Amino acid sequence: MLIRKAYKYRLEPTAEQAARLAVLCGHARFVWNHGLRHCLEQLDQGKKIPSAFELNKLITQWKKQDDLSWLKEAYTDNLQQKLKDLHGAWVRYFDKSLAAEKPRFKKKGKNQDAIRFVNFNKYCQLDGKRVKLPGKLGWLTFRKSRQVHGIIKNCTVSHKSGHWYIAFQVEQEVTVPFHPSTSxxxxxxxxxxxxxxxxxxxxxxxNAFRKHEKRLAIEQRKLSRKVKFSANWKKQQAKVQKVHTRIANCRNDYLHKASTKxxxxxxxxxxxxxxxxxxxxxxxxxxxxxxxxxxxxxxxxxxxxxxxxxxxxxxxxxxxxxxxxxxxxxxxxxxxxxxxxxxxxxxxxxxxxxxxxxxxxxxxxxxxxxxxxxxxxxxxxxxxxxxxxxxxx
Ligand SMILES: [Zn+2]
Known part of the structure; x- marks a missing residue:
């Protein structure tokens, strides 16, 4: 039986690498938003959402535009994966059985930034606690808290609450287990x-949310009093993000313990x-x-x-x-x-x-x-x- 699994670690990029990662995330975010705008225009004109293939072709077109020529600096795979995600988001949205939300524009710092590197075997390399990534990143170290088992298919680098993370998606061959219980x-x-x-x-x-609701309300109120996009506002926004992260962690921890048991x-x-x-x-x-x-x-x-x-x-x-x-x-x-x-x-x-x-x-x-x-x-x-x-x- 083939299973898919992810291993996630804290990434420790140098200042230079972190800056480059932020740029790559910016490119990917831009492409998502630009692609989304294009899709919304199509819908406005009574047309269908472009296919994944058509979306992909847009990247080549955009790079030829004078005002978007800086996209040539981007790592193309990241951009293609973003548009693939965008297409997937539309498919889920139109699937009535899922009740998924409409794809939204991504704002800097507000949404979790993430970029995916595919074809790991071809373009990336893993060596102990170092990983080599394309897109002019080179070798990055990460906190390898446990071994990666299986064949790495791709990896995702994300940024959350001031830290960078890397998740390796692997495929593992496992024998079909026999459940130890008959209950x-x-x-x-x-x-x-x-x-x-x-x-x-x-x-x-x-009720993880309820427990932290007060804190969240306080931090959000403070945020609303700050001048938008000022240094203090950004600082406060990070605080709000931290409460959100705490809620998510608390919830996940509870759910995992319960489902495992x-x-x-x-x-x-x-x-x-x-x-x-x-x-x-x-x-x-x-x-x-x-x-x-x-x-x-x-x-x-x-x-x-x-x-x-x-x-x-x-x-x-x-x-x-x-x-x-x-x-x-x-x-x-x-x-x-x-x-x-x-x-x-x-x-x-x-x-x-x-x-x-x-x-x-x-x-x-x-x-x-x-x-x-x-x-x-x-x-x-x-x-x-x-x-x-x-x-x-
Ligand atoms: Zn009865």
Whole structure:
């Protein structure tokens, strides 16, 4: 089995190399923005977004323009990769099932700068804790905290909160593992608890964002009082960025610990097939029509998104893939209203957010746990007979 994986390290460029990296990132950012402007113009004229190939050809055209001749100083592969990313962003945006955001212009210092070097074998070289990169960069050192295993296909250099990083994307050949456990578990995602497992255990809500929200608000307020683009403004902007990074780190750490633990203990993990981003969209769209109701819903959505359910599911899937286990996504209809004991489906079964009480057979339990039990049950049935719509809708 061939798997893809990334190894990320802190890069330690010399001052000269850092300056060159900043220039290369600037080129790439320019090409993204220029390409995006071109795409938007095409759309305005009722035309389609250019194909990846057409976008690529633009680079050659731009380099011939007098006012853009400085692009000749750029490393072309970086530019091509940026336009490839731009094209991918449009494809995701037009894919209705993904609810992805429209590609946006990149601002210096605001978005994370990154450039990708492809064909590693041909143009780059790895030697101990040094890596040779094209684009007039030469040999750069990095903090090699662990070995790189596998064949390096490409690498990405990025800049975040004042530091440079390099990530090597590798392909590894691994034997298909056999999951050490035979246990199966159902997972219910919630608000009061991040997740509840069908074995009765649960994880507290993450709310990493909430915890740092105050700090973020303070730093952002300070930023708004500074003169835009002044030295102090830039300093303050870096502070805001740092809080953002802290939130992301805190969240990732929590999600990784949780997904690793569950993936290690259970060969089959059944989850609800929730479309989180669709939920948040529908709330946004109705703000004017139903004032208060939607407000509550937005809060709920925000909470779901905070908790990174999407990211959590992504982690569960790839970790199960590595371990030889599986993730089964089951239809989410009525998982919280179905009685695990007699199968009766009713809204009345769930009078409060926290408690489940069946109006037919009096079965009582924690509502989130009931959800997890139903998800597991559906996972089993899905595997056994390939059924997907199991419940009357
Ligand atoms: Zn019942």
């Amino acid at each position: 199966a578990v159902g997972v219910d995602a919630g608000i009061a608890r991040f997740i509840t497992l069908s074995d009765g255990s649960y994880l507290k809500p993450l 569950i993936s290690k203990n259970h060969a089959m993990i059944a989850i609800e097939d929730l479309r989180v981003s669709n939920m948040s969209k529908s709330a946004k769209g109705n703000v004017e029509q139903h004032g208060t109701n939607v407000k509550a819903k937005s809060g709920l959505n925000k909470s779901i998104l905070d908790q990174g359910w999407y990211e959590f599911r992504r982690q569960l899937e790839y970790k199960q893939h590595w371990q030889g286990g599986m993730v089964v996504a089951v239809p989410a209809h009525h998982t919280s209203q179905t009685c695990p004991s007699c199968g009766h489906v009713s809204k009345e079964n769930r009078r409060t957010q926290a408690r489940f009480k069946c109006i037919e057979c009096d079965y009582t339990n924690n509502a989130d746990l009931v959800g997890a039990l139903n998800v597991l049950e559906r996972g089993h049935r899905l595997l056994a007979c390939g059924e997907s719509a199991l419940v009357a809708q």
